[in-house]
């Protein structure tokens with residue numbers, strides 16, 4: 150059954166702040182095993198899985214909303230601060246995320262995509278939760294990301310994770326924030 154837990158365990162706005170991250174992760178994994186759900190994980194991208202990552206595609210309608218993974222991976226190579234990660238459901242790669250530490254506890258999540266055939270199964274939400282959890286473990290305080298105004302799926306997903314509108318860029322891109330305000334160039 151292809152369901153990832155909508156684990157809100159690491160999202161303070163949902164009122165589970167008394168669970169430590171370690172307990173939350175252990176609980177999530179245990180529930181996934183009990184209910185035979187896919188275990189979603191983030192794994193590094195290297196020469197063994199880079200090609201597969203570049204073949205992942207969003208839907209035709211979504212193509213203008215996010216750069217192709219091959220381009221994002223190229224960008225990551227020229228910007229060593231960027232951390233590209235593959236999203237796996239059990240042992241199948243279903244998506245891609247990329248974040249970047251900006252200093253002073255500020256992080257940007259530059260990419261989050263789930264392959265078209267694996268969307269609407271909870272993988273995007275779980276991938277974001279895991280990314281946020283990683284960032285918190287690295288001392289992240291405020292996370293920024295952005296998306297096109299017509300991207301309602303992204304907007305709904307991010308708002309459900311506690312992100313709030315930060316500002317609108319001159320090109321119309323909407324910037325959301327999780328955490329207190331920090332002044333940075335995104």
Ligand SMILES: CC(C)(COP(=O)(O)OP(=O)(O)OC[C@H]1O[C@@H](n2cnc3c(N)ncnc32)[C@H](O)[C@@H]1OP(=O)(O)O)[C@@H](O)C(=O)NCCC(=O)NCCS
Pocket residue numbers: 207208211214215259260261262263264267268269270271272273274275295296297300301302303305306309
């Ligand atoms: C945004 C994206 C990552 C969501 O991935 P996903 O695995 O399909 O999402 P999930 O199944 O985890 O759904 C999580 C929430 O996202 C929202 N959502 C996802 N797809 C949606 C859609 N087609 N329409 C409206 N809301 C949607 C919903 O709020 C959903 O929660 P719900 O199921 O409780 O309603 C995916 O649609 C995608 O890859 N889009 C193209 C790339 C992109 O736009 N990335 C973000 C901007 S960079």
